[in-house]
Amino acid sequence: MSKVLLDIRNLKVSFFTPAGEVKAVNDVSFSINEGDVLGIVGESGSGKSVTAYSIMGLIPFPGKIVGGTIDFNGHRINDMTEKELRSMRGNEVSIIFQDPMTSLNPVYTIGNQIKEVILLHTNLNRKQANERAIELLKLVGINEPEKRMKQYPHELSGGMRQRVMIAIALACEPKLLIADEPTTALDVTIQAQIMELMTELKNKINMAIILITHDLGIVSRMCEKIIVMYGGKIMEQGTIDDIFYNPKHEYTKGLLRSIPKLTAKEHEKLIPIEGTPVDMLNPPAGCPFAPRCKKCMKICLKKMPEYTKISDTHYSACWLLQKEEYEKSTGVIKGE
Amino acid sequence: MAEKTKELTGKKYPLSFHLDVSDFLPAEESEKQSAVVMRESISFWKDGLRRLRKNKLAMTSLAVLIIIMIFAFIVPEIYPYSYEQQIRGSENLGIMKYSTQELERKANGEFVFPHILGTDSLGRDYAVRLMMGSRISLIVGIIASLIILLIGSTYGAVSGYFGGKIDLIMMRIVDIIYTVPDILIIILLSVTLKFPLEYLAENVAGFKWINTVGVGLISIFIVFSLLYWVGMARIVRGQILSLKEQDFVTAAKALGAPHSRIIKKHLLTNCISTLFVTTTLQIPSSIFTESFLSFLGMGVNAPMPSLGSLAADALSGIETYPHRLFLPAVAISLIILSFNLLGDGLRDAFDPKLKN
Amino acid sequence: MGSYIIKRIAVGIVTIFLVATITFFLMYLVPGGPFLSEKSPSKQTIEALERKYGLDKPVYIQYLNYMKGLIKFDLGPSLKMRGREVVDIIKTRFPISAKLGGLAMLLAICIGIPMGIFSAINRGKWFDNIVMVICTFGIAVPGFVVATVLMYFFGVTLHILPTRGLDSPAHYILPVTALAFYPTAYISRLMRSSMLDVLGQDYMRTAKAKGLSQFKSLFKHALRNAVLPIITYLGPALAYILTGSLVVEKIFTIPGLGRQFVSSITDRDYPLIMGLTIFLAFLLITMNVIVDIVYKIIDPRIKLK
Numbered sequence: 001m002s003k004v005l006l007d008i009r010n011l012k013v014s015f016f017t018p019a020g021e022v023k024a025v026n027d028v029s030f031s032i033n034e035g036d037v038l039g040i041v042g043e044s045g046s047g048k049s050v051t052a053y054s055i056m057g058l059i060p061f062p063g064k065i066v067g068g069t070i071d072f073n074g075h076r077i078n079d080m081t082e083k084e085l086r087s088m089r090g091n092e093v094s095i096i097f098q099d100p101m102t103s104l105n106p107v108y109t110i111g112n113q114i115k116e117v118i119l120l121h122t123n124l125n126r127k128q129a130n131e132r133a134i135e136l137l138k139l140v141g142i143n144e145p146e147k148r149m150k151q152y153p154h155e156l157s158g159g160m161r162q163r164v165m166i167a168i169a170l171a172c173e174p175k176l177l178i179a180d181e182p183t184t185a186l187d188v189t190i191q192a193q194i195m196e197l198m199t200e201l202k203n204k205i206n207m208a209i210i211l212i213t214h215d216l217g218i219v220s221r222m223c224e225k226i227i228v229m230y231g232g233k234i235m236e237q238g239t240i241d242d243i244f245y246n247p248k249h250e251y252t253k254g255l256l257r258s259i260p261k262l263t264a265k266e267h268e269k270l271i272p273i274e275g276t277p278v279d280m281l282n283p284p285a286g287c288p289f290a291p292r293c294k295k296c297m298k299i300c301l302k303k304m305p306e307y308t309k310i311s312d313t314h315y316s317a318c319w320l321l322q323k324e325e326y327e328k329s330t331g332v333i334k335g336e
Numbered sequence: 337m338a339e340k341t342k343e344l345t346g347k348k349y350p351l352s353f354h355l356d357v358s359d360f361l362p363a364e365e366s367e368k369q370s371a372v373v374m375r376e377s378i379s380f381w382k383d384g385l386r387r388l389r390k391n392k393l394a395m396t397s398l399a400v401l402i403i404i405m406i407f408a409f410i411v412p413e414i415y416p417y418s419y420e421q422q423i424r425g426s427e428n429l430g431i432m433k434y435s436t437q438e439l440e441r442k443a444n445g446e447f448v449f450p451h452i453l454g455t456d457s458l459g460r461d462y463a464v465r466l467m468m469g470s471r472i473s474l475i476v477g478i479i480a481s482l483i484i485l486l487i488g489s490t491y492g493a494v495s496g497y498f499g500g501k502i503d504l505i506m507m508r509i510v511d512i513i514y515t516v517p518d519i520l521i522i523i524l525l526s527v528t529l530k531f532p533l534e535y536l537a538e539n540v541a542g543f544k545w546i547n548t549v550g551v552g553l554i555s556i557f558i559v560f561s562l563l564y565w566v567g568m569a570r571i572v573r574g575q576i577l578s579l580k581e582q583d584f585v586t587a588a589k590a591l592g593a594p595h596s597r598i599i600k601k602h603l604l605t606n607c608i609s610t611l612f613v614t615t616t617l618q619i620p621s622s623i624f625t626e627s628f629l630s631f632l633g634m635g636v637n638a639p640m641p642s643l644g645s646l647a648a649d650a651l652s653g654i655e656t657y658p659h660r661l662f663l664p665a666v667a668i669s670l671i672i673l674s675f676n677l678l679g680d681g682l683r684d685a686f687d688p689k690l691k692n
Numbered sequence: 693m694g695s696y697i698i699k700r701i702a703v704g705i706v707t708i709f710l711v712a713t714i715t716f717f718l719m720y721l722v723p724g725g726p727f728l729s730e731k732s733p734s735k736q737t738i739e740a741l742e743r744k745y746g747l748d749k750p751v752y753i754q755y756l757n758y759m760k761g762l763i764k765f766d767l768g769p770s771l772k773m774r775g776r777e778v779v780d781i782i783k784t785r786f787p788i789s790a791k792l793g794g795l796a797m798l799l800a801i802c803i804g805i806p807m808g809i810f811s812a813i814n815r816g817k818w819f820d821n822i823v824m825v826i827c828t829f830g831i832a833v834p835g836f837v838v839a840t841v842l843m844y845f846f847g848v849t850l851h852i853l854p855t856r857g858l859d860s861p862a863h864y865i866l867p868v869t870a871l872a873f874y875p876t877a878y879i880s881r882l883m884r885s886s887m888l889d890v891l892g893q894d895y896m897r898t899a900k901a902k903g904l905s906q907f908k909s910l911f912k913h914a915l916r917n918a919v920l921p922i923i924t925y926l927g928p929a930l931a932y933i934l935t936g937s938l939v940v941e942k943i944f945t946i947p948g949l950g951r952q953f954v955s956s957i958t959d960r961d962y963p964l965i966m967g968l969t970i971f972l973a974f975l976l977i978t979m980n981v982i983v984d985i986v987y988k989i990i991d992p993r994i995k996l997k
Contacts, residue, residue, distance in 0.1 A: 298359045
């Protein structure tokens with residue numbers, strides 16, 4: 001088994017807004033091995049992006065890590081000084097953002113923005129950095145790289161810009177790449193190209209990827225492990241087979257029911273998850289999904305369940321599972 | 337039965353000593369609903385007012401403005417002196433001073449109202465002049481802003497709504513007015529307008545009222561309404577342009593609503609908060625310009641005082657009577673500051689997207 | 693770029709032409725000629741004077757004559773200051789106002805921009821609060837108040853600074869401070885809000901994710917974007933401040949263009965009023981073209997058409 005690259009334990013991130021504390025990430029633990037691809041799936045506001053940002057120390061104001069630990073490559077990120085964090089960002093850990101339209105600075109050329117990160121983290125001189133940048137543009141599949149170097153972001157299409165973002169992220173061959181909804185803002189055809197490119201590049205340089213998305217289709221294509229988040233908590237985690245063929249949590253099941261399948265019979269309906277996402281300012285006391293859950297029980301509204309281990313790779317937090325397990329061991333409640 | 341189970345579970349299952357079997361019954365819909373704390377829905381205006389009330393700075397400004405308005409509009413009416421009344425022998429009195437005649441009258445047992453802020457070089461009570469000056473400034477600010485609102489919003493709405501060539505031409509006109517050096521044109525116009533207005537007032541029957549209001553004031557209103565509506569027109573046009581693409585306008589059009597109704601009912605009502613806030617912020621800038629003009633001697637006609645002209649008159653006697661300069665200066669600054677802060681507060685409360 | 697500048701200049705010429713026309717006819721509409729205020733002039737004197745300056749001709753001839761002169765940069769003679777050309781008056785007065793205004797703007801930029809930046813970085817902290825209070829006051833207090841208060845305290849009460857004229861460097865301190873007051877407050881506020889806006893942009897997050905220091909991401913990535921609104925403001929503001937403040941020049945008795953303008957209006961010196969108006973319009977248009985070009989250099993997205 002390969003080495004653990006990133007280990008997050010009981011991470012809690014809160015945003016202290018004027019209206020009150022928003023627990024965006026609440027007690028999240030997971031780890032990722034070198035070269036693995038992990039998918040984090042969830043609706044908007046489920047805390048998936050904040051989790052990723054906390055790895056890089058990029059939580060926007062007024063957010064703060066209020067508990068837990070993050071260990072990357074044997075170093076504890078919580079304890080790092082700003083300088084240490086800086087030398088890690090863009091170098092060992094890189095990130096690609098959701099919207100390539102706004103993630104590049106409009107007033108500098110593409111070349112300038114790629115070279116910037118190379119010059120910052122390597123000892124290459126300007127000329128070598130220039131060559132490296134051209135090489136990177138070729139790597140991410142941009143034609144006429146020499147010409148592109150001199151162009152400004154607004155002269156490129158969305159897909160091209162996302163390729164540039166990937167080039168910037170890969171410039172220093174990071175050990176971990178965080179892709180925060182890298183294809184959400186792009187056309188479907190471009191989405192496929194970008195995902196293909198990322199898979200290809202991942203194989204070239206042995207890096208781990210955390211792929212954040214709400215698109216289960218993308219996850220199924222790329223990831224080995226999946227985390228399903230809701231309301232700042234991990235609802236279920238497991239391998240791709242665990243999640244897709246043996247979903248245990250009602251939320252995961254709901255998500256899977258709500259995506260179209262090629263194998264579906266004619267006129268088979270998609271079933272949406274009813275209700276509105278949880279209000280993070282006033283989260284329910286128990287399981288955040290309980291108010292929307294079809295099988296909600298009284299206890300679900302009062303208390304968050306522990307994780308139930310389904311297999312070595314598969315965990316889920318649901319009272320139904322706890323109940324099932326208990327029934328298996330005693331058989332008492334069944335008659336109720 | 338239930339109790340027994342509880343006992344049993346308590347022993348056999350390590351976690352369950354705090355578990356209640358009834359907890360595993362399906363939850364009622366109402367219970368689920370109560371878990372979701374819905375924030376109460378409040379109307380747009382209520383919400384805005386609530387936010388405004390929380391803004392201490394804006395509320396203080398509002399209080400200051402109300403106090404100033406009481407002094408400007410109510411107190412002069414009941415004040416024993418009038419702003420144009422020249423009291424012989426009482427020239428250039430200091431704060432709370434009496435002239436010899438007045439002292440004699442006092443000695444005779446007569447009650448003489450004190451000159452709280454002294455008198456000016458013509459023996460006019462300074463306190464009442466200051467209050468009248470504030471009244472003029474406020475009137476100019478508010479009426480000019482209303483005129484600007486009227487012209488600017490109509491122009492902007494028409495331009496934005498019809499779009500195309502009409503919009504192009506109308507906005508070109510706005511651009512040209514924008515490039516014209518405004519201060520110079522204001523001064524030029526206020527000078528040029530004085531004569532025809534005076535002529536009208538004296539020779540045409542229906543225009544006698546011009547003299548009561550004052551030629552200077554009216555020319556200021558005309559100048560402001562000719563030049564300063566362009567900013568308002570641009571803002572309204574921008575709003576209308578984005579609003580008219582929305583579905584409710586298409587729906588109204590499909591139902592055959594006439595243009596005037598769509599503009600009035602659907603477009604202007606939807607940018608009313610913007611209009612409201614922009615107008616409030618227009619008031620201090622109108623007051624600013626008026627005081628500037630009056631300071632240069634191009635505003636209101638004597639003996640009508642304005643805060644700007646009071647300050648200008650005091651300039652020559654600055655060494656002996658500094659308070660005559662500072663009081664109007666403080667008053668004008670306070671009025672402008674309060675309107676600015678109130679306007680900012682209104683903007684934050686009602687129209688946060690307008691914030692830069 | 694070249695064709696754009698040519699186009700802008702053409703539009704500018706048309707605008708100046710329009711301004712000149714409007715001013716000309718406004719002037720013409722004013723009853724009471726310039727020579728009425730002379731000491732009991734006889735009818736003959738007035739007629740002689742009007743003949744001399746061509747005021748007896750029909751209005752369209754006067755207009756055409758004026759426009760002919762304008763093309764040759766000849767703004768005609770002053771009616772009040774006998775024997776002096778309007779162009780000469782501008783030539784002698786403009787440098788005085790421009791020097792004062794230029795210094796004031798320089799001061800405003802040097803104080804306003806850093807103040808706005810630090811305010812934005814320290815948003816909500818005491819420094820920001822103080823700056824915001826100062827700026828709110830600076831914007832609310834009219835120029836004549838600032839100027840007179842400065843004059844009273846430093847000139848009249850303390851007697852440490854001269855208040856009349858521009859004879860020594862010390863004479864510049866009060867008028868320049870008074871002139872710089874408003875633009876400093878305005879630039880700080882504009883810079884702060886623009887900086888806050890830029891700091892919230894996605895590309896600033898990208899810069900941080902690259903591992904850039906706060907200093908570098910601020911000065912390389914934020915400043916260049918945040919300074920754009922300042923440039924837009926500076927163009928017209930410079931044109932106004934360089935042509936002299938009417939108020940400050942009156943208070944500090946400075947023989948600049950602003951004071952000249954006020955006296956030309958009270959004297960009804962038509963050619964001088966027109967000349968000064970056209971000069972300011974010219975300066976404004978030039979500044980706006982310069983702003984557009986600088987804007988294009990800083991922001992490559994802008995297409996000049």
